[in-house]
Amino acid sequence: MSRFLILTLNGLTQGAIYSAMALALVMIWRATQVINFAQGAMAMFTTYLALFAIEHGAPYWLGFLVAVACGLLLGGIVERVIVRPVESAPPLNLVILTLGLLLFLEALAPMAFGGQIKSFPPAFSIVGLHLGASQIAFSPFDAFTLGSVLALMVLLLLLFQKTNLGLRMRASAFNPEVSRLLGIRVGRMLTLGWALASMVGALAGVLIAPSLLLYPTFMDQVLVFGFTGAVLGGLDSAVGAVVGGLLIGFALSYVGGYLGSDLETVGALVILVAVLMVRPRGLFSLQRLRQV
């Protein structure tokens, strides 16, 4: 199989994870205008909880469910307890708040679960599939990763576009004042938005854990690339987040494969700056350019 195809498939799977992370960041940005730097740490924590369940005899699927459910819960709690009281504070304070939460969770995890690097079992084989006589670099677990991210995105799309609840959530993010006048419980919608976003992040954590191994800072890189993807696509666009995440996945895979793995992040920087110079608010923004 050609090198290009291998790198493309690899980029697709990695990109799906970055897309999920980017989508989680964009959902929170649209709901509360915060970049949630603790997103990765929250996903790390829920992944540890899943592993805790699996180590205590639960089957993989129960662990998977634990991660997703705890993600939902953790997101809601963080919004309600930590973010809500500083809603009206200067925007940078919220950034520091999420950074504080990031440090706290990354220190809490080794205290609760032990600091050594752990391996996380995959749901399916991570050995490449056989296609006729040749083996390809695409495993059943990669297919599962892609499928789950895709399924989640379709579900979210249906929620936001087809249901009354989704409409209310979009209205609250778009214009909280008017929504409140129309009788929408904006606070609840924001909590739900954070919970859903955190669930998406938790899914990304569980799906990437088998290939990255589990340690307290293992999601940091995923967060950085997810954020890069979200900025690339445009923070106001969910479609942009997904496309941006995939683009970053491909870019990292090609740069790493052809130029050397230590240039991956430099490649991401070059692409990001190049795109932002042409479209300062990301690929999917509708705003006019600024002149310099």
Next chain:
Amino acid sequence: MVAAQSRLNRLVSPTLSRHLLLALGAAVLLLLLSAQIGAYEDYQLTAVAIFAVATAGLTLLTGLNGQLSLGHGALMAVGAYTTSLLLEGHELPVIVVLLIAVLSSGLIGILFGYAAARLRGPYLAGATLTLAVALPQVATRYKGIFGGEEGLTVTPTSPPAWLGADFPPERWLAWIALAAAVVTIVLLANLLRSSTGRAFKAVRDNEAAAALAGIDVARTQVLAFVISASCAGLAGALFAYWSGVTAPAGFSLSLSLQLVTAIVIGGLGSLAGAVWGSIVLVFVPSFTSGMASTLNLPSSIANNLPLAIYGAILVIAMLMVPYGIQGALTRILRMGRTRFGRSPADGHKGVVDWDDPALDP
């Protein structure tokens, strides 16, 4: 004659002389302090001074010009690598090395400032965040020049002969770093009181209004970025002397995030706040780890407790003192003043202090 008089007046304006006097006082105090303390405290004092240089520059950019940079650690790396490369096989006076480091990071600052001037809020944050992650990898990639993961060693600077043979090198470095911090802060304080400083704030508060008032918005933003990057470069050069080795691991993303944390905890947009933040950055972790080690806990908890406490302090501080240490101090002072029968408005009648965080909506 009259013209010469007014020029003289401008030269020794009350602002400048007040800043110089304050700086002189601070320098004498710090000099006395550094003579009283041991080598380890000198080492910590140096760290505070280094962080103060970097955070003063960052608070100018983020607090006073409204551009959020999450990549100042990378600009510090530019200064540090410049220093290490300059000192490879040469013996150069410290002042020359520091100036060249300032110039080189300023040049990188021009490059990034132009890009940054087009970006706003989270987009700028994203771009600078990627810079912070990517730049150390360049050093890993080009091992021949930058020494790869192991980095480059830095020849330490030895105290001059007139200080005596047994003068501790830690104290000499502390003096250099403190001098750099005092000079930086005086220069920035004067800049902020000038028309340039007012232009910075005008652009932060309302770009359209600033442009209508005749301020070149993009140029102002690039200038702020260059000044800020130069400060980061100076801090990086001092950091290289301080740590003795310049390696990618020293300039990880967490360094950049620490700097942002410091300016917000200290009080965003105030130079005094930048100093408070630097003190917090150096002393709170050493305090929490000291506390954790006295508690006799199992190692998995004792090793991580300081970080957990630090994270919790950040969260609680943002909930309790949203305007940082300097903001809280200003409020306490003002409360004291009103209690003694003089309302703050009497002090400067008809003048609205736009730096007052209390006025922000």
